[in-house]
Amino acid sequence: MSPVYPFDEAATARAVVDEHGVLVEWNEGARRLLGWAPEEVLARPAADLLADGTPLSLPEGHRWNGTLTLRHRDGHAVSVWVLAHHRHARDGGDWLVVTPLEGRDRDAPDDDVLSRAGLVQSPCAVAIYDDRLRLRAVNDAMAEVLGVSGKRLRGLRLPEIGGGPQSADIERHMLRVLDTGRGHDVRTYVPIGGDGRMNAWMARMSPITDPTGRVRGVCVAAHDFTEQHRARERLQLVNEASVRIGTTLDVGRTAQELADVCVPALADFVSVDLVDPPAHGGELPIGPLSVPAALRRVAHRSVTPGDPEAVTAVGHSQVYPAVSPQGASLLSGHAIVVSEGSGDLEKWLAWNPARSRRLGPLGVHSTMSVPIRARGMTLGVAVFTRFAQPARFLPDDVLLAEEVTARAAVCIDNARRYSRERETALALQRSLLPRTLARTAAVAAASRYLPAARAGVGGDWFDVIPLSGMRVALVVGDVIGHGVEASATMGRLRTAVRTLADIDLAPDELLTHLDDVVARMSAEAGDEDAGRPGEVGATCLYAVYDPVSRRCTLARAGHPAPVLVPPGGPPHRVELPPGPPLGLGGLPFESAELDLDEGSVLAFYTDGLVDSRERDVEAAQRLLRKTLAEPGDCLEEACDRVLNALLPAGSPADDVALLLARTRGLPPSQVATWDVPADPSLVAPVRKQVLDQLETWGLSPVSFTAELVVSELVTNAIRYGTPPIRLRLIHDDTHLICEVSDTSSTAPHLRRAKTWDEGGRGLLLVAQLTQRWGSRHTTEGKTIWAELGLADDE
Template sequence: MSVPQSSRVSGDGVFDLTRTAVVVTDRAGVTQGWTEGAERLLGYRVSEAVGRPLADLFTGVDPSSAPDSEWRTRLASADGWSGLEAVRHKDGHRLDLELRILPVQDTEHGSARLLLAAEMTQTPWSGASRSFLEGILGMSPIGVGMVNADLRFVWLNDALERMGGTSREARLGRRLGDVQPGLAVKAIEAEMRRVLRTGLPSVGYEYLGRPQSDPQREHAYSTSFFRLEDSAGQVLGVCYMVLDVTESYRSRQRMALLNRAGERIGSSLDVWRTAQELADAAVPDLADFVTVDLLDALLSGEQPAAGPVEASALFAMRRAGQQSVREGCPEAVVAVGERASYPPSAPVVLSLTEGNSTLLQTLDLDDGDWAAEDPVHAAQLRALGFHSLMVVPLRARGVFLGAAAFARWQHTGPFQPDDLVLAEEFGTRAAMAIDNARRYTREHTTALTLQHSLLPRDLPDQCAVEAAYRYLPADSLSGVGGDWFDVIPLSGARVALVVGDVVGHGVHAAATMGRLRAAVQALADLPLSPEEVLAHLDDMVNRVADDAQTGTADTAGNGVVGATCLYAVYDPVACSCTLARAGHPAPLLVSPTGAAELLELPTGPPLGLGGMPFESAELHLPEGSLLALYTNGLLMGKALDLDGGIARLRSALADPQAPLESLCDTVVDGLPGARPVDDVALLLARTRALPHTQLATWEIPADPSAVGEARRAAAARLAEWDLEELGFSTELIVSELVTNAIRHATGPISLRMIRARALICEVSDTGSTAPHLRHARTTDEGGRGLFLIARVAQRWGTRHTSQGKIIWAELPLRPAPLDAPANDFTTLAADLGTPPAFTTADDQ
């Protein structure tokens, strides 16, 4: 029997590694098969060896040793023979061999013998008390077997007999499926037939199965097959070698499962999702049913207490995740989100509080410790079909967070200690991810609450524009940003529109946003142009940066030192808008006819860079124009497609006359993704124009006698507007403002009254000095005019223009009654404890 070149075992085979010769002979000792190993060992080619007696090939060093009769005796032994022999190589050098002769049953070709020979100096067992062949065939963990062309066993070694749990007598003459139905028989026999058909060996073929020696556990095997042929090339069968690699296979499976779990658990900063990821990762590879229960304090955002947890707290946990191999989790007694009175008994609960895992196996055994202590609960678990249970605490940074239970009901065998180690690793990873999610959720909630408290809850009443807004916080991974917006009523019925974005995310970004918004509101009340407002904001951001750099070790580096801002002022009287920006995206203007364009504004540097001046641009906006102010989160999605964002905004605002709330919804609905990657602030403003019927203007000559005429003109206009009840206060304000302008200013003087949401009185002149409140002495004859104005006006102030200044005062359209009645200037002055600032003569 020979092995052709195409089917000889490679150098990785067991026999070639030990330089073992395999020879097949008949009972008379005539060689029938000669392998490549025999050729390498003794030097005879297949053509030289087949057909010759063994005595000719294994010529002894001593001519009298091993005569033909001795070989016949060895071959005739029913139990085989083993021993040591010194023979001559074909070239004459000496070989010390270990020999083993084994009987082979082959019903088709008669009785045969298998001779195995190995050189002692080439084996690791040379010099051992037992022969090499006894070790390889009797003690080796590698199972070796031979099947004929019908795949029926003709020979096997002791290791294969032990490995399969079936005796040699029960195997010989039968096929693998007859003696090992728990293996993947069809796949194994298909591989054997492939080797028989092609002659190509199969090395490292792996399969799973439950052998008769251990039917409760699934084993993994690595097998190599090679074809055997006789000297005529006739296929005799297949020799295969099997190695049980269950432990290494399980180790690889556990490592692969841990890798997959590491990829799946903790993919988000959400506590509920992380708990569900733990359950999903463990089913079905580790368990058939998994539940994850977390403390109520954890799910409500509170900080769980460190150290051992009282047993009562474990009965107040909530189901955060569960998974089963059965569709719909029919084993679950509660749904996700419901309170879960923890099912395991007291011993398990105590072990959880101490931070130890508990392994409960084969609950159907009544004499088990846990089942004996809690037979009622054991019966409940049996009713659900479970036969093995593990309970693993979830702890992170010394804090108990909850527990995960792993159960099996399928015939995969009970949990093993290695499974518990794997479950604990799952629990450790999930606990860290859950704690990180809890910490992030708490900070995110704090920042979001702070941000919402700093943003406007509603837009103020004003008559310059119709406004609507939307604010969307970023997704949980990006964190809360520092975007803000504002609508600030100004003097003269004007309004300021503001949108800004602070660099960074988190609590510090939100806090810096609040500081900037407060600063903008304070600066808006000052007589400053938009570019001057941005310059003051730039100085403030620089001071914030300096404070952050000089802070303590705990706070240094946390300050946010950059921001962008767009500041616009719209005047409904002139229908003009003055805009300036600091590194902010340009606004989109949609005309009343629907034409949309990005406004070409001077580009200023972001706030905090310093050293660069800001510029403003003034535009005429017809009534009904739509102005869209926004932060870059509206345009820059995950794809960072700026052009695409502009196109989406243009499309959403295609109908500028639609209700602003509907337009806001359309813009937001068109954002890509479920949640924006950065905060989104959108402010839409549709311009209004003040009707001429609500405006009155007079030119005032620089003559004291014009004061009375101004009062009479103002009173007449109040009568036209049906505001006679404001006559006293209005005449006082007009008298004082016009008198001051005549006395202290130069150039043309004009008086303007605006009926908007308040009555506005304005006196303009070409002077640059602004009036200030001062404390007049009792002997002073003047200096109390502004006190009178502040007494009756809702607001008053000064703003500068390119031609000079404007002093203004606002009166509510329905004034509140005074504490004391005041019917004329003298009475009001007496109430204030001051002499009148002027007389009421018509010529004054």
């Protein structure tokens, strides 16, 4: 007796035989049956108890029942029906051998109360246990489940009938029903049959009472809901696969999610091998792949920590022949399953000696190979292996593996297509962005561009554009959307900005023209037949800085305002009129002017820098200003500090463009200005003043060219312009710039002079003698300028 089973255990003759056929347990019931005391039989071969003296042969399988002729202690033979369970079969364990002692007269009439329990020929499996939880009767359905006649089992306890922890657990619940007199339901999973699969059962236990209400036994009605349970498990796995597979657009991560979902729910080890994509963005062929095929291991997962079953490491390639699991399914184009005993499993494991040595001791007994296919293309193969689970793969498992693999195949194909499009867009984006920033006398600049991690490459851009008069334009913009179209739109807008900047438009005027460009692009992208406009849109910030006046003019179109870091002062946002985003059309843009000290830093950025899930925009901008306030003279290091401080670990959720520019001032000693009288006879004194100034600057080598250019520009201004007229010379280490301004708005242009014309060749001569020339409109009129290079003349 024990607290778990508080009745006489000796009502069953019970013995345990180890894997070598030696008796290791012998209970009181066995002594009553055969007369041998435990000390007389323990550690002796069980075959010594056989009456005929034949050698003991342990049965195959997990359970055996039959009649044995045993030898009693006094020498006579005892014919006994016994039931044997192989305990801990996977570990090579022992055998529990039992036979009931009570109720051995199986033809005797049943107890009236227990007989009235209603044992009928019902499809529900029913068993009746007495008040000591020993079997009294079973119906035909229960006998079929147990695989043994009910009369044979009469008098045995449930753990002696079924074996295993599940039977002991059910008996504890039966004892509870016996003690409380209240029914109880238990779900349990018991292996039935020889395939090793667990069957799901609902055991409904109810007390059996006599007319006085006394509990005389327990009725157990078992309902097999294995099919419903397996269907629910399959549905749950498919649902879990739809949720867990494809969370990212990363091929490797998606393949790993397939392996993670299927272990251990479907297999003990899963490997995923994929075909390397064709070079130059090509597509895989339609249909099955030819073998032998080179596949790359992308992911694998095992129930054993460390994945010891993996022969190929992730990232390594392997050539698979037709006799391999991978090659066989690739060749056939459908799932293939082989199990132990078929002969094919040995071939699958033996094609690679290293693989065979690794997998042999694991006890692999069933393998399934499923091709990964999407849009008619074979992307790779997934191999499912079982060695810890005793059951082999059945047709339902194949359907489940194919369903989950098909879902994963779509996600892998999407990830591959996304990766290919992302690489294309990124290459286009890189080609359209400036490789290096223009070096100018006005600013020192540094920049960074980071593509989005998931949304795809977008249309963020930045630029530093040299202008006339040593001025520089700083621009940053962001095109709505992502992908190749956004990158192409960005390229068109960057070209448009450079073209408009080349004619020296003011920032607000430039944005007005750029707004028209975006509106036309949007109309072109729309559906004319349906009357729907396109969805092209962008934001932009444009600034022009003059190192002579140290004044910066800025305007923005729906873009974040820049941050100004004055030398020795705290960073702050520049207050600018917001302006509408580009493409709305018809709304005005306003500009603002700032006087900047030399060494001021302007920070231009796109909204991807300050928009994140970790913090709101205001907090991000405060962090940006705090980071920019940190000491340091290197703009490249400042860019890295800003990105490390504001962006989360890994790539950003949106594109990020960052442009930092430190202003420089041109000292007055490098600028000379003269007011020119509107008298052609006074051009000669002006030329003399220019030559003296060039000599003072040490630029005599270019004095002849400069004199001709100044003479031509001043003469044209006197002849065709409107006073007052002003001449200005500006130089740095590499350029000399001549500017002539007047109040006329008429711009000059080159023309081809006829043979006998006395004039018309002046600007042609200027164009030939200078690196570049042009004109720009000002609030007072216009300025004609020409730029001479100094480096080639030194």
